[in-house]
Amino acid sequence: MYRIGEFSTISRVPVSALRYYGDRGLLPPDSIDPDTGYRYYAVTQLPRLNRILALKDLGLSLDEITAILNDELSAAELRGMLRLKQAEISQLVTEEQARLSRVENRLRLIESEGMMPSHDVVLKEMEPQRVVSLREVLADPRDVGTMIGDGYAALMPAGIMPIAPCFSVYHDPEFKPTELDVEVAFPVATQLEAVPDTPGGRSFVQRSIPGGKAAVIIHDGPYDTLHESYAAIGNWISDNELRIAGPAQEAYLIAPDDPGGPITEIRLPVA
């Protein structure tokens, strides 16, 4: 019988951890002196302790290990648990590798430009959004602004308030400066009975914009530098070995007539 310090030396497990395992019921001491409370361990407990350490090394939690050691699991459940853990770890490895390449890219950016990039791309989870929208093929990209104005001019008098900033969706698979298939969307809370046509004679469609992951960047500046943010988001996506999985969106968080200039969020669905 060993006292906890000796058992710690033999097993090379810290005293505090042994006490913790004992209190959790994972490795109760062989006996406890009822007068002094001293814990006494037997060498025969080493296999159990080593099993605890080995299972912990597989990434199992102490609760899971407790269940395994107390024989509460069938062989099938055990296999299932391990296969689950296997999937978890391989996902973790993939994620960490992606993180690693993000760090490497950031380092490369800093070394080449001497500073941090001015704005950052982040991956966000988008909720599906119910919208009323106008869609049109435009000759001039700047007409998007008039479409938005036209849309508001129809919605406001009808008492329809967008619940989030309006945004545009660019449906062209590649960029076409002369024939731009663009949708202007106004998020709404629920399906609406009727939506009036716009003063400009456009008709609204009600639909749901699907959710999912999107690479997002805030563009804080005039529209004629939007391409820089698109370049940043494009680089980020290829760096992270993702691919574009839907049409780009631009959300107009602050309108261009604001004294501070417009602020735009570019979103690119990815998978």
Next chain:
Amino acid sequence: MYRIGEFSTISRVPVSALRYYGDRGLLPPDSIDPDTGYRYYAVTQLPRLNRILALKDLGLSLDEITAILNDELSAAELRGMLRLKQAEISQLVTEEQARLSRVENRLRLIESEGMMPSHDVVLKEMEPQRVVSLREVLADPRDVGTMIGDGYAALMPAGIMPIAPCFSVYHDPEFKPTELDVEVAFPVATQLEAVPDTPGGRSFVQRSIPGGKAAVIIHDGPYDTLHESYAAIGNWISDNELRIAGPAQEAYLIAPDDPGGPITEIRLPVA
């Protein structure tokens, strides 16, 4: 100006996280209503929030991010921090890959044998140990027992108490059943003035056994099944893509004359 809920919708960051970042000084609200305590955020805070998220995605802690955002770091420090993070992540990836292969091996073992292996190999950190030891080339492996007895017979009367179980070190690079170069070591607390020779005429050497990582297994059974544990430890080492980095040790935790039979710990230094 947006209330926290709206800002949460726009940024797709949970309200609780925004409050937390505010309290940490990482992203204080643009203003706080002194009467109600309501937090108000501006769209212009989105770039900072996105930078926080992007840096978090690189694996930086909020403290580190605070330092970066408050411009407390030189470009060199920033590069250093990222390079450190890079090293950390690639080590993490390596570790998780090793863990993954451990899980896969465990699964394979379970599927082939229908159960968990009876004993477990674990990786432990060994402290360097000061010992007094006897070393000899033996014709018969079973003579190790007499060497141990001989050693104790010299040490006990001289008042030298080993501070840990004695163990043997097998110095042969490969196994030789007829000419076994074996060292029997007794751990001691400090360098000793003098150690008497044994009744059997052997002379002690004082030395330090180096520490480091070792693969360890508890063998709970008679010595003639030791090879099974050696096989298990050998498999484990190759599974984990480690290599043997020193002579094997066998620690005699419980002597073979105990009614429960001997318990032995096999240690194989690895790198």
Next chain:
DNA sequence: TATGCAGTCTCTAGCTACTTGAGAGTCAAG
């Protein structure tokens, strides 16, 4: 004007697997 309800506030606790430390008691040797 009253009521309701969604939103917000602060504060506390919980999550994992321990580690650290305080304050008190125990053991063996000299």
Next chain:
DNA sequence: CTTGACTCTCAAGTAGCTAGAGACTGCATA
């Protein structure tokens, strides 16, 4: 009997939030 090493219990700390309790605010409707 003292000393020093060891052990005990209990509480708090770790990271980055999340969840919940109980109270207050703001806006819309009856």
